[in-house]
Amino acid sequence: MIKILGISAFYHDSAAVLLTDGEIIAAAQEERFTRKKHTSDFPVNAIKFCLEYSGCKIEELDAIVFYDKPFLKFERLLETYYAFSPRGLFQFIVSMPVWLKEKIFTKKVITENLAKIEKFDKKKLNILFSEHHLSHAASAFFPSGFKESAILTIDGVGEWATATISYGNENKITILKELKFPHSVGLLYSAFTYYLGFKVNSGEYKLMGLAPYGDPESEETKRFISIIKDKLINIKNDGSVWLNQKFFAYTTGFNMVKDKEWEKLFGFQRLKDSASIDQHHCNLAFAIQHVTEEIIIKMAKEAKGITGSDNLCLAGGVALNCVANGTLLRENIFKGIYIQPAAGDGGGALGAAQAAYYMYYNNPRKVPEYDLMKGSFLGPEYTDKEIEQTFKKYNAVFRRFKSYEDLCREVASLIAAGNVIGWFQGRMEYGPRALGNRSILADPRNKDMQRRLNLKVKNREGFRPFAPSVLAEDCNKYFDLPAESPYMLLVGKVNENIRRELTENYNKLPLLEKLYFERSSIQPVTHVNFTARIHTVNKKTNKKFWQLIKAFKDLTGYGLLVNTSFNVRGEPIVCSPEDAYRCFMRTDMDYLVVNNCLLNKKEQKEYENKEKWIIKFQMD
Numbered sequence: 081m082i083k084i085l086g087i088s089a090f091y092h093d094s095a096a097v098l099l100t101d102g103e104i105i106a107a108a109q110e111e112r113f114t115r116k117k118h119t120s121d122f123p124v125n126a127i128k129f130c131l132e133y134s135g136c137k138i139e140e141l142d143a144i145v146f147y148d149k150p151f152l153k154f155e156r157l158l159e160t161y162y163a164f165s166p167r168g169l170f171q172f173i174v175s176m177p178v179w180l181k182e183k184i185f186t187k188k189v190i191t192e193n194l195a196k197i198e199k200f201d202k203k204k205l206n207i208l209f210s211e212h213h214l215s216h217a218a219s220a221f222f223p224s225g226f227k228e229s230a231i232l233t234i235d236g237v238g239e240w241a242t243a244t245i246s247y248g249n250e251n252k253i254t255i256l257k258e259l260k261f262p263h264s265v266g267l268l269y270s271a272f273t274y275y276l277g278f279k280v281n282s283g284e285y286k287l288m289g290l291a292p293y294g295d296p297e298s299e300e301t302k303r304f305i306s307i308i309k310d311k312l313i314n315i316k317n318d319g320s321v322w323l324n325q326k327f328f329a330y331t332t333g334f335n336m337v338k339d340k341e342w343e344k345l346f347g348f349q350r351l352k353d354s355a356s357i358d359q360h361h362c363n364l365a366f367a368i369q370h371v372t373e374e375i376i377i378k379m380a381k382e383a384k385g386i387t388g389s390d391n392l393c394l395a396g397g398v399a400l401n402c403v404a405n406g407t408l409l410r411e412n413i414f415k416g417i418y419i420q421p422a423a424g425d426g427g428g429a430l431g432a433a434q435a436a437y438y439m440y441y442n443n444p445r446k447v448p449e450y451d452l453m454k455g456s457f458l459g460p461e462y463t464d465k466e467i468e469q470t471f472k473k474y475n476a477v478f479r480r481f482k483s484y485e486d487l488c489r490e491v492a493s494l495i496a497a498g499n500v501i502g503w504f505q506g507r508m509e510y511g512p513r514a515l516g517n518r519s520i521l522a523d524p525r526n527k528d529m530q531r532r533l534n535l536k537v538k539n540r541e542g543f544r545p546f547a548p549s550v551l552a553e554d555c556n557k558y559f560d561l562p563a564e565s566p567y568m569l570l571v572g573k574v575n576e577n578i579r580r581e582l583t584e585n586y587n588k589l590p591l592l593e594k595l596y597f598e599r600s601s602i603q604p605v606t607h608v609n610f611t612a613r614i615h616t617v618n619k620k621t622n623k624k625f626w627q628l629i630k631a632f633k634d635l636t637g638y639g640l641l642v643n644t645s646f647n648v649r650g651e652p653i654v655c656s657p658e659d660a661y662r663c664f665m666r667t668d669m670d671y672l673v674v675n676n677c678l679l680n681k682k683e684q685k686e687y688e689n690k691e692k693w694i695i696k697f698q699m700d
Contacts (some may be wrong), residue, residue, distance in 0.1 A: 086433030088147040095426035096126035107458035112655035147428035148212035152239035212238025219431030220393035221248035223452035224418035230387040235396035236266035251438040274336040277350035292609040294366025304367035319379030399423035406571035421567035422511035455621035459508030492631035499670035514645035516625030522642040548605035554639035568615040
């Protein structure tokens with residue numbers, strides 16, 4: 081029996097994964113335990129969880145695999161600083177002590193941190209290092225149901241590579257083509273994320289959500305697209321790109337772009353997290369999303385051409401761009417597409433472990449019928465006893481249901497009555513999407529629900545769309561999507577028969593008017609361009625969530641719910657029952673469900689003192 085621990089750390093989204101004979105036993109991001117969103121800290125808590133959940137001791141591990149090669153990354157940094165010198169001297173002075181103290185000596189850091197968990201013989205520790213993009217490729221191909229497949233990985237940067245095309249067959253992956261730093265689709269998209277006032281490495285999905293508010297027919301939008309292609313980037317037929325470093329600062333500074341140069345091209349930069357978003361910003365967001373999709377399609381066609389495969393696996397941070405994924409799906413370049421649900425660096429921990437299991441140890445691969453991710457429900461779960469102890473700690477008032485069917489009927493009726501529900505069940509999701517185990521749920525028929533969820537529950541930007549979780553068998557009743565979307569990574573169109581008629585000047589409306597214009601009978605999950613980020617719920621992979629949606633359908637005739645992650649702005653998705661209760665108490669959620677327990681906000685003794693909970697959370 082081979083046991084392997086995979087680790088990612090030191091950039092963002094640190095995580096740990098444990099495999100036993102190729103099976104994914106446990107996986108989690110460190111942020112869920114420390115409550116520091118996108119943390120780059122060494123994942124001590126995630127590792128501890130993986131070991132405890134699997135019942136494995138450190139001495140029993142056959143290998144510990146880190147998701148990239150620090151020395152190659154250090155080489156890239158040194159060569160970049162040298163190539164652009166004397167620019168970047170300040171960044172060099174700031175960065176080098178960190179590298180010389182910690183990152184170069186990753187093996188030592190791993191050993192020292194594991195020693196904090198339990199004692200072991202350091203001499204017996206087998207520490208391996210996988211290349212960054214091989215880790216991404218492995219994380220997508222090996223869990224997929226494909227015997228062989230083209231593999232496309234796209235992100236900001238690994239060691240040198242920023243994108244790769246590979247071919248996976250049985251238990252081997254061969255990298256066929258690489259795009260190298262500083263030319264990067266991920267960094268290009270992040271540059272616009274920065275310029276539009278969102279945080280790099282976490283706000284890219286906000287940019288993606290803002291893009292549909294752009295007017296594709298406006299002269300400004302067309303001009304922005306032309307400027308991007310003429311000034312910033314040269315796109316080759318194979319999807320490779322060349323970025324004009326005259327306009328970028330990420331190689332030598334701490335900013336993404338040269339602000340003054342970009343102001344000449346695109347107008348003034350939007351201030352960070354500014355409340356003000358005008359049509360100018362929307363059009364710029366549309367332009368870069370459009371260009372990014374064009375590049376991805378070209379890369380996918382190149383992958384098809386050089387591999388000849390009918391299948392495609394996707395990973396890397398850019399693979400989380402579900403709008404681009406939906407466009408790629410509709411191009412029909414491949415018969416099958418599989419996207420790793422933890423496509424970013426957190427998923428690198430999984431890929432590193434799998435690359436070691438199949439390629440280093442040369443173990444045969446059993447191609448799964450569906451996929452090996454178990455619905456991505458790979459994190460911690462909590463017993464009824466632990467849950468009740470948490471509630472007693474906070475003097476919480478709750479009702480326990482003996483029958484899960486009765487609970488579903490009760491919650492479905494509460495949702496139908498306009499209530500917002502915090503929904504906490506079983507094992508936590510691995511990856512950035514809430515897939516029905518750590519979710520906030522609401523009625524998709526309620527046309528005002530998007531406004532309420534954004535402003536009073538999630539405390540986030542009002543323009544942000546919400547996803548529908550729909551019974552897999554009912555998906556085509558509401559959406560035009562030619563494939564299942566079990567991990568909320570595909571965007572499809574809302575069917576015309578449930579759309580509302582638009583005014584002639586719809587595309588010219590200001591953001592807020594367009595946002596609140598009634599577009600369909602499922603308004604909260606219908607984006608301004610009639611798209612939806614779809615989550616298909618299969619009875620086989622998440623029976624409990626499926627049962628709840630089915631109960632809502634039996635009551636209302638609608639086989640879908642509004643689903644958003646169980647957290648508020650700036651906070652990771654909740655992990656424990658305590659996280660869930662605290663989040664519930666400091667927001668305008670009406671009810672909380674934790675396993676078979678139901679809590680009514682109005683029955684809680686601290687109901688009238690929400691400000692206390694907000695202050696308590698901030699101090700903790």
